[in-house]
Amino acid sequence: MRLTVHRKAHFNAAHRLYRKDWSDEKNFEVFGKCSNPHYHGHNYELEVAVTGEIDPETGFVMDLKRLKTLIYEEVEVPFDHKNLNEELPEFKDLNPTAENIAVVIWNKIRKKLRKNLALKVKLYETPRNFVTYKGN
Amino acid sequence: MRLTVHRKAHFNAAHRLYRKDWSDEKNFEVFGKCSNPHYHGHNYELEVAVTGEIDPETGFVMDLKRLKTLIYEEVEVPFDHKNLNEELPEFKDLNPTAENIAVVIWNKIRKKLRKNLALKVKLYETPRNFVTYKGN
Amino acid sequence: MRLTVHRKAHFNAAHRLYRKDWSDEKNFEVFGKCSNPHYHGHNYELEVAVTGEIDPETGFVMDLKRLKTLIYEEVEVPFDHKNLNEELPEFKDLNPTAENIAVVIWNKIRKKLRKNLALKVKLYETPRNFVTYKGN
Amino acid sequence: MRLTVHRKAHFNAAHRLYRKDWSDEKNFEVFGKCSNPHYHGHNYELEVAVTGEIDPETGFVMDLKRLKTLIYEEVEVPFDHKNLNEELPEFKDLNPTAENIAVVIWNKIRKKLRKNLALKVKLYETPRNFVTYKGN
């Protein structure tokens, strides 16, 4: 029996959307006020979904306490109260759009999960804008 | 890398559920108080989900500013503060159930999206009743 | 010991903002698209707050089951799936703004409460627009 | 045209996570404070999703009033204000994890639906922990 377990978490961070190899004008043309050089920020809400078989012994797909800890260590500690562009090595040359942040988070959590578990992440940048990614 | 970007919007509208070719009694029997001839209304909440490849240059699946504008022009302007039965040509001969409204919205947005993008809409009629449609 | 107990309820209704003694132009000038003659509608969310002493025997300010029933009879039954302008006698000559609806609801519930209980109502017309009224 | 209709419901219940054939120490080691022998409880939020063809006559996938009644009879009446471990025969020998509760609810509703309708349930144990199940 395959089920999906979901766990929510959040982090607050600053970012700006821009490419170093573009002029400020080009960045503003494409990314608008999101390219503000002084940064802006968000309360990112994250939902992590893990799909697998129920363990008949425990009744768990995976222990949500372990998933909570994994999200804390892989996402909340490194991302919370940080400037994504300036302080996260993953975004040194990668534009921190919601899409790219979701892919980075997915890759970090994927490495820590057992192979037989499927992973999907949903990332809210604002209550009205969000993205979902389930790998390739 | 395929991701899904989501954008929320809303509109307030009046409607009633009924078929012109049925008697009032038959309409009431099938649609209950939703068939009230004087109409009732809802704050419809809409989530539009677009799936496609990340553009490696921008880090976007599609520019959410453009998706916001598209929803505004195709849904919010024509539907907001309207009587769906009386003022929307799409529902002249189509019962404005949540299901049919979702299909109408999906068709309107589908026409404006590039072919390689997949589309799904979720429409909340109330916080407890909602529908999802992703085409055929 | 005075405490406040709160109970949420909701109803869906159609309405339009207008005055019969004004022209359509004047109504549109003042009330904008809310004056649409074909009506529009909302999912109204209602919070009723009752303040009084805790009954030391039951630990209740008032039995919330009774408050739930009272809101059902006084508000949900008469208002839900109705056209406020056309079907509610209270709005025959009263513009159904959120403010006026809140006052009407407050007056209806006030009559059914014991004198030593204070009453406040909060009415959401949309998730972004709401009013509160606690009598005079 | 296949669409999905969704209906939310809720129930409040007590439970504990434990296996009768394990010692208290083993139960605490695996389930932590969720194994408290005196029980704890939750406001469970349930979303039931039914997928099928739109009936061209009514514009419904299925009548949501009927789905609401079905959830009430199959889930809310038997589960609400109950102790899942002590009062529900389904959990006499089954650990009431969110996963197992979701499977039990899915099986109960599945039996009452027409064969050509697909079913998915989402169960929130807390606003941050939830599971989804769509059968096998």
Add this chain to the structure above:
Amino acid sequence: MRLTVHRKAHFNAAHRLYRKDWSDEKNFEVFGKCSNPHYHGHNYELEVAVTGEIDPETGFVMDLKRLKTLIYEEVEVPFDHKNLNEELPEFKDLNPTAENIAVVIWNKIRKKLRKNLALKVKLYETPRNFVTYKGN
């Protein structure tokens, strides 16, 4: 300049409403299914509001990190995943209605706050039922 700072927290607990000095019939008559002898439970959501002067040096009414810790120690640790009737000395002879739980929480936090700060608590038993208490 007096402002109010608010902090949300939550805990999950089992309880039943009843008086030891009443018969089961009397308890059921007054408290209905909430008097179930096997208990039921809730995800309690708590909002703590502290009013005082802004400290011109820090710009804080009080450090929210300290308020978060205080709520954790005084409420979350003793109440979370507990049976309020069986395991909390405060409810040994006090019916754990939302009203009484709010008063108990208010008293516990009040003792730990500086005298010049005012305190109000809001406690959600369910998303539709909640109480507020600000002392006497």
Add this chain to the structure above:
Amino acid sequence: MRLTVHRKAHFNAAHRLYRKDWSDEKNFEVFGKCSNPHYHGHNYELEVAVTGEIDPETGFVMDLKRLKTLIYEEVEVPFDHKNLNEELPEFKDLNPTAENIAVVIWNKIRKKLRKNLALKVKLYETPRNFVTYKGN
């Protein structure tokens, strides 16, 4: 008849908590990770409450379209997608705590309201931390 009308809005901004006249160590000691020199950010949610008499002619305390515009001009345009410390003159020498931001917003809106209307603002820094201010 005095009522209160409420309008919600939001803006996304970067900030850090610190005092220029303190060392980095002192700032970190008092403000913790909120003092990160690279900034972090939030989706600020704002509720503006205006209390006054109902105008018997319109049924409005004040036109919510005007309140919406006022909030847009006084708060959303200057604050959205900005770095509060670096780009807002109000915070040049004022620590942008939620308390101080609420006072600044209150003062800006207060100047634009008629004298006989009372004003209160509620500002959410995160879904769990928020402040309210109603002037002196």
